[in-house]
Amino acid sequence: AQSVTQLDSHVSVSEGTPVLLRCNYSSSYSPSLFWYVQHPNKGLQLLLKYTSAATLVKGINGFEAEFKKSETSFHLTKPSAHMSDAAEYFCVVSDPSNDMRFGAGTRLTVKP
Amino acid sequence: NAGVMQNPRHLVRRRGQEARLRCSPMKGHSHVYWYRQLPEEGLKFMVYLQKENIIDESGMPKERFSAEFPKEGPSILRIQQVVRGDSAAYFCASSPLGAEGETQYFGPGTRLLVL
Numbered sequence: 001a002q003s004v005t006q007l008d009s010h011v012s013v014s015e016g017t018p019v020l021l022r023c024n025y026s027s028s029y030s031p032s033l034f035w036y037v038q039h040p041n042k043g044l045q046l047l048l049k050y051t052s053a054a055t056l057v058k059g060i061n062g063f064e065a066e067f068k069k070s071e072t073s074f075h076l077t078k079p080s081a082h083m084s085d086a087a088e089y090f091c092v093v094s095d096p097s098n099d100m101r102f103g104a105g106t107r108l109t110v111k112p
Numbered sequence: 113n114a115g116v117m118q119n120p121r122h123l124v125r126r127r128g129q130e131a132r133l134r135c136s137p138m139k140g141h142s143h144v145y146w147y148r149q150l151p152e153e154g155l156k157f158m159v160y161l162q163k164e165n166i167i168d169e170s171g172m173p174k175e176r177f178s179a180e181f182p183k184e185g186p187s188i189l190r191i192q193q194v195v196r197g198d199s200a201a202y203f204c205a206s207s208p209l210g211a212e213g214e215t216q217y218f219g220p221g222t223r224l225l226v227l
Binding site for chain 2: 034036044045046049090100101102105
């Protein structure tokens with residue numbers, strides 16, 4: 001069995017400050033981990049993914065995430081928030097059969 | 113290469129009617145997944161299909177919901193006798209092989225509103 005917990009349902013930052021969206025996972029396998037972003041009234045867009053290669057994964061739009069097996073975490077970070085980053089972010093864990101489990105989502109608000 | 117296509121983008125139905133949601137996977141993709149996003153909740157897996165086969169329907173409600181992915185044409189998610197609780201965004205995703213770590217590419221979603 002596998003599951004994902006996104007620790008914050010809502011994160012608010014000021015433009016230009018760092019972003020941290022937290023994600024912890026539980027998996028019986030060596031998981032694949034993903035972050036997706038959903039802008040209002042849009043579909044999901046893949047930000048980045050981890051599949052047992054480098055533990056620090058760089059994604060689009062300046063986002064990156066670090067896989068920490070000892071902490072079962074895959075937190076998403078960005079050094080400097082932009083207004084266009086305001087969206088809903090989903091952490092996802094996938095097992096070898098490609099069965100995906102989604103976190104509940106974290107809504108990111110960026111203040112000017 | 114066009115992405116995953118879903119139509120309609122918005123669908124309004126009255127209670128008791130049927131809703132049909134269509135998903136055309138990316139070219140070359142033979143695996144389709146359906147997810148439901150309820151208000152204030154995350155995405156929930158519903159069903160996983162390959163061409164002409166249902167691989168995993170563990171997330172499908174036992175009644176009124178069905179899905180197919182025929183040899184030709186799009187995948188269809190069908191909801192019979194809709195109720196207000198069916199109002200949600202329904203997302204389709206596709207992948208080429210369904211293998212470990214295979215990335216799923218999502219469509220724009222269909223937003224169903226049941227009056």
